[in-house]
Amino acid sequence: MAVFVSLPLAFLLSVILLTRFDIKGHHEGLFLLKGRDWRPFEFKDDLYLGDGNRLLLHFDTDRIRNLLPMLNRREAGKAYLKYVWDATDGSGYVVNVFPDGKQLMTSFSRFTEDDGKIVHGIFVGGGLPDSVRLDSVNGGNDTGMAWFDGTRWYHVWCNVNEGIGQKSSSGSGISPSGWKFLGSRVLNQSNTRLVLESEHEVVIAGVPLLIRRHAYFTAGEPFFRLGITMTNVGTRPLPF
Numbered sequence: 001m002a003v004f005v006s007l008p009l010a011f012l013l014s015v016i017l018l019t020r021f022d023i024k025g026h027h028e029g030l031f032l033l034k035g036r037d038w039r040p041f042e043f044k045d046d047l048y049l050g051d052g053n054r055l056l057l058h059f060d061t062d063r064i065r066n067l068l069p070m071l072n073r074r075e076a077g078k079a080y081l082k083y084v085w086d087a088t089d090g091s092g093y094v095v096n097v098f099p100d101g102k103q104l105m106t107s108f109s110r111f112t113e114d115d116g117k118i119v120h121g122i123f124v125g126g127g128l129p130d131s132v133r134l135d136s137v138n139g140g141n142d143t144g145m146a147w148f149d150g151t152r153w154y155h156v157w158c159n160v161n162e163g164i165g166q167k168s169s170s171g172s173g174i175s176p177s178g179w180k181f182l183g184s185r186v187l188n189q190s191n192t193r194l195v196l197e198s199e200h201e202v203v204i205a206g207v208p209l210l211i212r213r214h215a216y217f218t219a220g221e222p223f224f225r226l227g228i229t230m231t232n233v234g235t236r237p238l239p240f
Contacts (some may be wrong), residue, residue, distance in 0.1 A: 019043050022110065024089055028129050034118055048118065049111035049143055049159070060129055080191045090121030090184040090198050092121035094217055094224070103148040104156075104222055108196075108215070109176075111159050117177035121184060121198030122213040122226070125159030141236040147222075166205050167239035174202055179211070192219040207234035222234035 001076040006148040024048040030218065031091040033042040047055070077099050085092035091109040098104075109119045110126025119125065122186040125145030143146070145157035165173025182199035189195070202209045234240055 007109045026086065026171070029058060029128070031055060031059075032057040047132055048080065048114075049126040049132040049140075052133050055133060058133070074127075080240055081086065081194050081217055081219050083182075083189070083194055083217075085186055085196060087184050090122075090181055091126075092175040092196075094194060094215075096194075096217060096219060096221070096224075098220060098222075102147070103149050105142065105148070106215075106224060109145060113175060113177045115177070119160075119176045120181035121176070121179070122196055122199055122215045123160040123162065123176045123229070124157055164202055173205070178202075181222065187214075193217065204238060204240055205237060207232065209233070209238070209240070 002165065004084070016134040018039050020035055020039045020043070021051045022042060022044045024044075024046050028046040031047050031051070033041065033044065033051060033056060035042045036054075041056075042054070044051075079096070079098050081094060081096055083092060083094040088220065089109075093105060093110065096104040096106075106124060107128070108130075109121055109123050110128070112118050125144050127140070130142065131142045141155040142153040144155065144159060147154045147156055157169045160176060163173035164179075179200040179202050182201055184198035185188045185197040187197050194215075196215040197215050200211045200213070202211060210231045211234050212229045212231075214229075216227065218223040
């Protein structure tokens with residue numbers, strides 16, 4: 001039995017087969033990029049720091065924090081927090097808004113490392129699509145951890161400089177993208193206080209470590225607190 005496929009349908013099927021789809025449900029826009037593997041294209045609904053030089057076409061939506069009413073609650077003359085956090089992906093951002101309109105924005109795990117691997121959890125780095133595109137009007141100043149003085153953005157911190165390894169090893173250790181991501185959650189949230197948590201596992205010399213990371217935000221404070229707890233869940237000691 002002969003099977004006939006129309007040319008438009010054949011073209012569509014070819015495009016689908018040649019495209020890697022990465023849909024996170026973030027609704028930050030529609031982005032077509034050059035592929036990283038044998039497929040020439042990649043289609044995403046979000047854009048991370050490190051993706052900008054692969055971007056071919058894009059259609060941005062407004063930032064999530066401007067779309068969700070719960071993120072725009074504000075009392076005149078008072079500091080407040082607004083945030084977006086994807087617990088499944090372990091990524092998001094927090095904006096600390098001060099009474100005079102100044103802002104401190106911190107992005108977490110919205111970047112790819114040099115090897116193309118994505119980081120998950122409470123690791124500072126990355127930015128929103130309109131910040132990480134190569135044609136950003138802010139030149140990347142509003143990525144990572146950034147300060148807005150009411151007029152322009154100032155870059156405070158880029159990506160996390162962190163790794164873990166065996167104490168006796170001369171190497172650079174295991175970077176965050178090599179940590180097994182176990183999950184994340186919002187532990188406490190209000191207009192003035194926010195606590196985020198992410199869990200990870202790292203195996204060093206055959207010994208597993210359970211790592212919990214917490215980020216503590218308070219409205220009006222020009223910083224956040226980072227807590228790291230490491231637990232040896234193996235059966236022998238490990239210097240790291």
